[in-house]
Amino acid sequence: MTVRTEKIQALTGSAPLTLPTSLPASSKGVQVTTTGVISTPATADTLTHLTSSTGSDPGWVLLDHNETNAATGLMSVRNTSTVYPPADIYCYEIQFNIMGYYNNSAGSVRWSATRNGDREPNGTGRDGVGIYQSPGNGKNQYTPGANGTSTNGSYDNTMSYKRQGMSSPTGTVYDKMFDKTQAPLQSTYGGDGGIIGKFRYYNGSGYSGPVIDPMGYNGRAGNGNSYGNWYFDRNGFSMPVSNNPTHTDKVDGFDCWDSSGGDGWGNANYKVMGFIQLWGMPKTTS
């Protein structure tokens, strides 16, 4: 028995169904809507995180990914997840490429955790220390740095870098750096890519603060063209000088800015651009 589908598009009765009038190019999953329409929609399989086979516990979750294309005073990422809210994240990992803009000089990127969307570096003060590898100096000690308790300008940790020297407007638009039809053809020195790397931030109550991964971040840390002005393998931390942080709210994101710039509190000529990915390790549910 052969039935032409266009003749029975609407099947009536207790469960009326509308059949598809065309076939997919390859085998597809079939779905039925509440109105009875059968279709084979295009789909894409994705992950926000890996899931353990025991207890279905989540691994690192990609919570946010912001690319700042036009250089600006402040770059941010936030955890707005309702499934994995800040209180459930035990540790964050921040993956980034931060490029600085203005006058080819040496500077640093400053980071502050945010709580409820506000910058709130730990109020009891912080201290820390780290080591790094440098072609100029071998293995050395450095201070990741932390300073102050104010909302604007205080920070949890800092990372040395060199601001790129390309002039505006070609040097202030991030995606031009990756497009060979638009990328500036000259600059003062190489290494204008800023810093690439990652660090982790423990979101605890007794200890809340950054720990830079042993393969933490890399980039030119000074101006000029000395080959030694690069830092590798940075491994450092900063932590509250007191074991009792003044903040009880959990970290929900991070802001960063140039050490001479900022969002209204520094010199507006000093800007940052690039990308930040925010990953979180949630507590287990099993």
Added chain:
Amino acid sequence: MSTLATNKLGTLSGSADMSLPSSRPDSTKQGFLDSSGNLTFGQSTVNNIQVMVTDDDGKVGKVLVDQVCSTGSSDATAYNGVKNSSSNGFFGYAVGIHNAPDDIKTNYLFEGNLRSMEIEFQYYVNGNSNIPEYNMYYTPLDLAGNRLWSVNQRSVSQGGAQGYTYENEDSSGSRYNGGNTSYAATGGDNNGLGGDRTYTGNYSGTGKHGKIFWHCGVNTTYFLASHSTSWKFNSSSTSNMFPISESQYTAPTPSGGYTNTERTQGSGGNSSPYGYGLPWTQQGGCFFSAGGYSAAPQMNYFTATCYAYIKPTDLVST
């Protein structure tokens, strides 16, 4: 009609000819419709998932690009994408976007969409013959798997920079560091492997693991760096078996009073104004090689996993 007896209905034909199943599944199953109109029920085939999306807006941010591995007894094979001075391919393993499926390249890994990339690698010299001759090179490749640098770059004083650090394997752990400011990338067929490499050698029982990463810029923002740890077995003295930490970078540039006005690398000779010191296109991978080409060296248990961090990109359904 409230009940449709599929065995009575049989085959539906017309603009979308469909063959309905004549029996029900023994438990609830997902339905599938193929290009021949067969409606079936069963278990979906496992789909490979190469992309990570954000929890907040579902944009793709990280892509698993490629994974390459060898066995415990396999020697490296010749790769024609990177040829030596005798026009033979160097022995090694090419890792990168050129090995990715076309749809992933089209949807996410296209030129201009890459921000930074990384390759996690490891290998172990499992035997005592055909030991890899020279350290471990990771020559940069373009998006098609050929050398990123199509010609030798111009070497000028205060030009590109190269730096490294490494340690002794003995208990003193002496550290070495150095570099230069006239680095020029090696390019083109029939040439050496360039300056992107680890700094300690290979022996029977040598292992290395680490990470290569680079900025995908096509101007002076580009750089390539690595961190790795090496170790080697020494049957006569355990005091010479300490792990070695190594790091290295190269940052080509047209600076030093040298100005580019165009991006052409393949012509014009070694003189201004051609685009020396800047990548001709985005780097898409690395060619891992132990250097020599007289005999296939052992690069046993070699594994490399390549990831790309990309501009936040809409997920593409298929």
